[in-house]
Amino acid sequence: MQIILANSSKEPIYEQIMNQIKSSILSGDLKDGAALPSMRQLAKDLHISVITTKRAYEELEKAGFIYSIVGKGSFVAEQNLEVIRERKLTAIEDQLSAVILNSKEIGLSLDELQQLLKILYEE
Template identity: 60%
Template structure:
């Protein structure tokens, strides 16, 4: 599991870990039931505090992405397809919000934006 920590990123380290593990789960790279590295091992690999990895794992568990079993470790939770779809929708909305803000700054009309999105969407289907 490759997690990259950036000190120049404005996000706290635990949030960087959380979002990267969520993305690995949503993309299917981490499968349901798959074991995650222990908090100590991940902290050692990333050269960060165990408290930081503990916070990330707690957030992932709270959000339903992982399950922790005392004495056994943390595992990718079984996800239902609706939950994964909601996460994808949330991510798309976030990207579209950034796109809309950029389009407004560039004085791109809604019609032009829809035309660009339609073209890109259909191009991806080929």
């Protein structure tokens, strides 16, 4: 598992770690039951505080992506991909509703909005 941190990012380091692990799980790169590096090992590899890796792992556990066993480590939880897909679709719908509202406020037509979306999607 490779995690790349961007010091220039506005996103906190723990979120960068969390999002990259989450992406690896959702893409299937990390399979159900796969062991994650220990919090200490990950902190050492990334040259960051253990507190930061602990927070990332705690957030992933709260969201149901991983589970931890005291003395054994953290592991990828079994994922219900359909439930995750539905959550993502709901988030996309919410974001698109905001985009549509902003577009209407500035008089952007549906065709212009579709062109913009197509350009951004293909990047």
